[in-house]
Amino acid sequence: MAESDADMNLRWMKPDPLGYGQGVKEVHFIAAPLLAAAALSLAGVVASSDRGTFRWPGFTLLLLVVTAMLLIATIQLGYYARKFLYSRQDVYDWIPQPPPAEGTADEKFLREWQNDDYHKWLRYNNRANNCFDLGLVLIGVSVANVLAPPHHHSSDWRTAAAWTVIACTVLEVVAVAGMERAVTKRSELRRRSDPAARTMPVLAKETASESARSNTARAPRPRRALSPGRLPGGFRHRALRRVAQKKLARGGESRPAGDRRIP
Template sequence: MPAPNVTPPWQSPDPLGYGHGSKEAQFVAAPLLAAAALGLAGVVAGAKDDLFLFSGPTLLILVLSAMSLIFSIQLAYHARKFLYSRQDVYDWHEYEAADERTRLALRTKQYNDYRTWFRFNNKANLGFNTGTVLLAFGVAAALAPGGDSSQKGWRWCAAGIVLACAFGEIYWQHRLTRLIDERAAENSRPVRQGGST
């Protein structure tokens, strides 16, 4: 929290669409992926043991995926309560007409609430990313042929494609996180006045 005699800056996501993107992932994609993980887990649990190469581990990975995705939905739901804009403060609290003490209190509240949203939203994103990667590993494990399948080559090929995509997703998540961290560091540098030289 900033010092009491310093007016905190208004907080906003960087990039500005970060809150909207997180909302789409948490409230649209995560429920669908969790349902897919639980549906596939039900198929694996109800099948004969020799139908899947690794039925026990496959079931565990799929359940972990579903729980991670559901956890991310819950975290995002609670975090979303703390994300609002400067315009929301102006609209709901008649900021322009308020005295200086009230303005400071409102800006401090928005500053602290944004920090709360950011912390919990990042945890929700981690849960979502973990759940999607686990789902890919679970699908790959379910595709690995068990027993005397006449389609072993095709199933191994499909499992390999899903595994390649899972590792691509891990790479993409790492790269995107690094790019956002670099952007945040760049934006935290002081801006020179008077144009570039």
């Protein structure tokens, strides 16, 4: 028995904004590996340098190693989380039978399945984001420590470069926090919007029904066996059938009675 929309406890989950999944994919699998490689390369430079080249070589080396480990953890957590992010259309494309109707028990099972996986993706994705944000701050602090001049050799240019990196890191943190607040506020305004709340479930249901019909139409149909009295070659049109029968009549004199092939 199909349940009404009011009885549906779980809905098909989606990222908000819709491009959020693609955005974190770029961060976790492109930016994080590049920054981790840079941190490890810089750690090798600090470890192999002569004593007195850097102001705090031991502390700087520790920061670079921790930064690299956080960025590597970002890659691992992002890879694990990405396996649980998929849409309703992905479910309908992969199930072997035609998609179930909206509100049925089978459709509710698929919704619960996708809902559980989506929250798992969200949980591990947030952990990956936290690792990346902390690694981004630490790599800025580490670069500033590398640029800081040693005690016995003061350099105004190196000091200015170090403070520039510190200022850019602080600006990065403020900018990221501001963008996150803006996105959260925009999402809350959309959720509180009455027209969007009324139209979104209807549009989603119509899209699912159209998707089910299109997938069913694209599914290959099994071939029906030809009846014994049907002419070979698939002549379904009456005119073509009459032409075929005339050709068979003309060629019947030179062929055995059992040979029914069309010349």
